[in-house]
Amino acid sequence: MPELRQDSFSGDWIILSPGRATRPHELHNAVSARVPLPKETCPFEDIGFAGNGVILEAWPTAKKWKIAVIPNKYPALVHGEACAVDFRDGFYEAKTGIGVHELVITRDHKKTFADLDRDTATQLFAVFQERYRTAKDGCSAYAVAFLNYGPSVGASIWHPHYQIMATPFVPPHIVQSLHGARVYFNKHHRCLRCDLLREERKKKTRIIEENRNAIALAPYASKRPFEVRVTPKKHFPRFEDTPRAVIADVASLIQSSLRRLRKYAGDPDLNFFIHDAPFAGGDHPYHHWHAEILPNLSYLGGLEFSTGIYINVTDPDEAAKILRGKSKQ
Template sequence: MSELRFDPVKQKWSVIATERSRRPHDFLVERHEHAHGEKAQINCPFCYGNEVHTPHEIYAMRSFGKKNDANWLTRVVPNKYPAFGIEGELKRSGSGIYDTVTGIGAHEVIIDTPVHSMRLKTYDRMTVYNLFYTFRERVRDLSNDTRFRYIMPFKNYGLGFGTNIIHPHSQVIALPVVPNILKTKLKSAKEHYRRKERCIFCDILEQEHKDNSRIVYENQDFIAFCPYASSFPFELSIYPKQHAHSFAVITESGLTSLADMITEIFHRLDRVLEDPPLNMVIHTSPPLNYRPGKPDFWHSIKFDYHWHIEIAPRLTGYAGFEWGTGFHINPVRPEEAAEYLRQAGGI
């Protein structure tokens, strides 16, 4: 029989449709074959030697401290077709019942690696370390702009699932508002802390260890598990074991441990689902900048919020039921998904 499972953080329901139960190979649909040859690299704006075909570089990690383009490990450039513009004044206005906020923000592209043909299954720990180091540096820098209310690093992987360039890349967006899904999480965390004086996310980690049926992998600093009320098949959450409200505070040793975790998860997903398209998002706290007229805004956030990463393989569609109710139908029990990923073994 199906179950409706409630996520106490996102305040939403997911339908775990056990009668529709599916195994990993049921999701292996025919996928696009991508060109990785010489012609593809010649035309790729993200490859070595083609730096002039991207907007002006914002940031780069470089090998051996050298400053020439031939030695970059990651590059950050403005998105050529940004969803938000960085120039201008943040203004809020209204017309009757309707509200408007100017589209001030930042939209950046991170080129993960110089290697054009790299797939998630071939990401090594150093590549992942460099990527998340770059994520951290961009979050720190963008947090200094008081116009920005939320900064979200994310990765879309697989053509047709949010990306149209095959060269490995990720993105960072800074927004002038806090997205509703984050507001819900923040409010759930704040209310839980108000009632119990505990972090709701830390409580979830304690429950996951107690149940011990949805944990996929853990190392010294991080834990990965399939959420109890997973919306998507093989959905994963990754949390630091030690409470921290912001991804921006992660240390170099923490990044090393996180690189081990992410690399492990990428490889396990490939072994079970054969290079699946996916979305990966870092959910960190909003910048704790002063808010005029709101001196107590998110005042307990350092204690009640716990940054984390969500990874959602895109294996099922979004149809009328999901659209009309907001419920997601997940045909794989999180406990079964975790077992498949555990059985996949280490790198």
């Protein structure tokens, strides 16, 4: 019997319909050739060139950089002197395309996030935090850091890189998931995500891995097969205000989850991103930031695009078991 499951935060519904193909090798597998393109054609071997000569931030130093932040050469949103301005376009409403669009590049041409050493992975997240603080310029309302891993999910350049975007409004998708958390907080005076973690840790079936400060689990209402969520155990509304020890453990669990997806789920193309509270609209004490990993292991079709309802053929309990390495493939 298929099951309809609701996301407690966004109110989104998914249809869990396991039974047909549920195991990684039976799924539509957007696995790309993981063969590095030649270094000679890589724009990120010369970041001065790729960033039009501008390097916004480098670690540990500009000369010996292991991590560098550059402006996107083809930005979707541009950072200007003024904030975005609303205007009318005849019948329609629009805004000028002001915001932030930066690239964060790690030096090694081949090492994706899963394979960075712990120090560099932690520092990468610390750089994200720093860029979030810089993006808080009074014009931006929301920022997101993300990775596109594989051409089917948006990676157009081989060399491992991450993007930071800030928008002049809070995206409706974010507003919607904040809503569920706020309603719960007003009713119970507790954080929905803290309570959810407590339940999941009691139940254990969807937990993939834990370390001192973070936990990786397969969400109850997973939209895609083998979706993973990595959450700090303690309550922190804002990513950019979270202490380094916690950031380090979240980064390390994301790395471990990516290695598990590579080993047990066929190394699918995937995105990961940080789900932070908006800059705008107060402190959002009910929000509990986290990272989401979305493998591209299913086709999106008419139902998903027309209704926002996703069909997921892999039971998250089963996905967690497989990713723990405890299931016969």
